[in-house]
Amino acid sequence: MIKGSKICGISDLDTLNFIINHPYPPQFIGFICNYKKSSRYVDIEKLNKLLAIDKNKSNFVAVLVKPDEDILEKIKHLSFDYYQIYDCTPDEIKSIKEKYNKKIITALTISDENDVQKYHLYSDVTDIYLFDSKGYEKSMAFDHVLIKKIKINKPLMIAGNIQLNDNLENYKKIADIIDISGGLETSGVKDKSKIDIFLNKVKNET
Numbered sequence: 658m659i660k661g662s663k664i665c666g667i668s669d670l671d672t673l674n675f676i677i678n679h680p681y682p683p684q685f686i687g688f689i690c691n692y693k694k695s696s697r698y699v700d701i702e703k704l705n706k707l708l709a710i711d712k713n714k715s716n717f718v719a720v721l722v723k724p725d726e727d728i729l730e731k732i733k734h735l736s737f738d739y740y741q742i743y744d745c746t747p748d749e750i751k752s753i754k755e756k757y758n759k760k761i762i763t764a765l766t767i768s769d770e771n772d773v774q775k776y777h778l779y780s781d782v783t784d785i786y787l788f789d790s791k792g793y794e795k796s797m798a799f800d801h802v803l804i805k806k807i808k809i810n811k812p813l814m815i816a817g818n819i820q821l822n823d824n825l826e827n828y829k830k831i832a833d834i835i836d837i838s839g840g841l842e843t844s845g846v847k848d849k850s851k852i853d854i855f856l857n858k859v860k861n862e863t
Contacts (some may be wrong), residue, residue: 666697681860790817
């Protein structure tokens with residue numbers, strides 16, 4: 658069943674305030690911390706301002722693609738609850754988790770069954786699994802049927818070109834948390850009306 662949602666790619670205070678103070682705020686809010694190819698990338702100066710806000714009932718997530726020590730040191734004082742990490746080995750994630758004492762969302766990018774099965778490698782370091790497309794800054798989809806049969810005793814988050822008008826029923830059997838970004842945008846900018854519709858839809862499914 659759907660237990661919650663994550664809205665990713667927040668980059669301005671107005672939108673962040675709207676989400677946090679929504680009657681049904683998402684469980685997670687994601688910020689792109691070091692992937693400069695993304696139009697949703699937020700530099701450290703802006704992150705400092707955004708994360709000074711009272712997060713209310715949501716968890717703040719640092720989205721990191723193969724992070725180096727430089728970015729990890731720059732964000733370590735910020736009020737992130739989770740680090741969502743792409744393109745790191747289990748040992749690299751273990752080292753980050755231990756040094757910075759953060760919960761970990763291991764992001765696996767999927768194109769086939771072999772990619773899915775890599776989740777076994779991260780079982781000791783992962784708090785939440787995220788199955789995503791290989792699109793990174795581009796909104797691409799992958800075949801969600803690929804993860805339908807796996808049994809994981811940890812929360813499972815799903816992303817990959819999820820759209821506002823998708824039938825959430827389709828995700829109930831395969832995921833605990835829906836992660837959406839581009840599907841809540843108009844012309845590349847987060848749209849509050851779409852965010853409102855999405856959060857209400859999730860509330861009705863949980």
